[in-house]
Amino acid sequence: MIRYRCDYLLCGGPDMDVLSDGVVDVDDGVIAWSGAAREAPEADWVNEVRVPGLLMPALINGHCHTPMVLFRGAGEGLPVDRWLAEVMWPRESKLTPADVQAGMALGVAEMLTNGIATSSEMYFHPQAMAAAVTAAGFRSVISPAFIEDDSFAGLGSVADQLELAVAFKDHCASIPTVTAGLGPHSAYALSADTLASIGVLAVEHEMLLHIHAAELPGENDMVSALGPTVIQALDRLGLLTQRTVVAHGIWLDDDDIALLAERGVGMCHCPVSNMVHAMGVAPLQRMQAQGLDVGLATDGPASHYRLDLFEEMRTALRVHRLATADAGALAPVDVLRMSTQTAAAVLGFDDLGQLRSGFRADMVHLDLDQLSFGPILSNDDIVPAVVWGGSRAAVRDVWVNGEPAVVNGLPAGAPIAELRAEVRSRAVSLAKP
Numbered sequence: 001m002i003r004y005r006c007d008y009l010l011c012g013g014p015d016m017d018v019l020s021d022g023v024v025d026v027d028d029g030v031i032a033w034s035g036a037a038r039e040a041p042e043a044d045w046v047n048e049v050r051v052p053g054l055l056m057p058a059l060i061n062g063h064c065h066t067p068m069v070l071f072r073g074a075g076e077g078l079p080v081d082r083w084l085a086e087v088m089w090p091r092e093s094k095l096t097p098a099d100v101q102a103g104m105a106l107g108v109a110e111m112l113t114n115g116i117a118t119s120s121e122m123y124f125h126p127q128a129m130a131a132a133v134t135a136a137g138f139r140s141v142i143s144p145a146f147i148e149d150d151s152f153a154g155l156g157s158v159a160d161q162l163e164l165a166v167a168f169k170d171h172c173a174s175i176p177t178v179t180a181g182l183g184p185h186s187a188y189a190l191s192a193d194t195l196a197s198i199g200v201l202a203v204e205h206e207m208l209l210h211i212h213a214a215e216l217p218g219e220n221d222m223v224s225a226l227g228p229t230v231i232q233a234l235d236r237l238g239l240l241t242q243r244t245v246v247a248h249g250i251w252l253d254d255d256d257i258a259l260l261a262e263r264g265v266g267m268c269h270c271p272v273s274n275m276v277h278a279m280g281v282a283p284l285q286r287m288q289a290q291g292l293d294v295g296l297a298t299d300g301p302a303s304h305y306r307l308d309l310f311e312e313m314r315t316a317l318r319v320h321r322l323a324t325a326d327a328g329a330l331a332p333v334d335v336l337r338m339s340t341q342t343a344a345a346v347l348g349f350d351d352l353g354q355l356r357s358g359f360r361a362d363m364v365h366l367d368l369d370q371l372s373f374g375p376i377l378s379n380d381d382i383v384p385a386v387v388w389g390g391s392r393a394a395v396r397d398v399w400v401n402g403e404p405a406v407v408n409g410l411p412a413g414a415p416i417a418e419l420r421a422e423v424r425s426r427a428v429s430l431a432k433p
């Protein structure tokens with residue numbers, strides 16, 4: 001048992017209060033007790049770790065394509081349809097497992113140093129991604145991506161890819177921090193038959209189904225043969241279940257939102273990516289009002305530049321306050337919850353996103369002596385300070401499953417200079433026509 005004793009503690013849960021002089025007891029990667037030090041039980045702890053500053057749940061990135069750090073900056077300024085078809089897919093069709101592993105390793109190091117301990121990924125070569133996640137001591141739900149386009153002929157037939165996806169699930173059974181999902185890219189990038197087959201497989205194997213939907217302004221028209229809206233089309237094809245996670249969800253009418261809520265679908269809100277590609281403003285308040293779980297997510301680093309949920313939280317506050325002309329429309333505590341416990345719920349985890357007894361010890365230690373944080377006059381100032389002024393500069397340590405993954409601001413064991421050089425040289429090759 002290790003006892004973490006911190007100046008301030010945010011356990012998460014219904015109240016999101018910040019306690020002074022907190023304790024978190026961790027036994028074998030799981031939290032045994034948390035709360036105020038004066039109430040802490042006499043524990044048989046073998047070691048006490050002092051945490052000067054704030055200890056809080058690590059952040060969870062609900063939708064990402066992390067290996068796209070290989071393509072960061074490519075296609076700048078293009079709308080999503082042209083950006084995918086003209087810039088991304090030609091590069092991605094050439095990706096090797098070694099490319100993906102290098103990109104994933106560098107992106108995971110970036111996420112960890114930004115206080116993120118878990119991501120949900122949709123990408124190619126899942127084994128290579130899992131290897132990078134394991135090496136970094138990170139946690140991921142990895143969903144192999146499916147796109148039916150001639151550029152991806154090298155990945156084999158859909159039947160072959162489905163078989164590999166099931167094999168990947170078996171592969172993950174022995175990896176405690178990697179879970180397998182299925183990642184059909186979108187309703188417009190796949191045939192109805194393939195979408196339906198993936199839906200059947202997800203139910204049969206109890207896998208998370210991770211898909212982009214209602215992102216493009218004209219997406220409903222692109223799939224009009226399948227249903228009046230993309231959400232209704234996905235439902236008709238059997239893709240909307242409690243294990244479905246939809247990314248973006250911008251162009252939704254009230255019936256779509258009601259249907260998503262009825263099916264128990266989780267939503268990932270990506271405000272920075274939505275703005276970078278000029279896709280629109282997602283109806284966050286309408287989704288939340290109908291009871292949808294909405295987590296925050298960065299989307300891929302080629303759409304965002306930064307794998308940074310501090311930036312995402314601030315952007316969500318700004319865009320929804322501006323869009324509703326209401327400075328009280330969304331509070332810092334709301335977006336912090338969306339980046340921790342709600343994101344965990346969206347991804348189907350009941351033991352992540354809070355520092356409470358029985359939860360996994362995925363924790364982040366923030367230094368509160370940042371210039372962008374002061375002055376902090378009471379504990380109630382801490383969450384707004386973290387959300388409005390937080391950055392990787394404040395992230396001192398990150399633990400995943402109780403194991404140190406970031407120590408004193410640096411990823412534990414990741415050879416950053418070597419990884420950067422390798423990613424750069426691979427990016428040069430992939431950019432060649």
Ligand SMILES: [Zn+2]
Nearest residue numbers: 212247299300
């Ligand atoms: Zn995406």
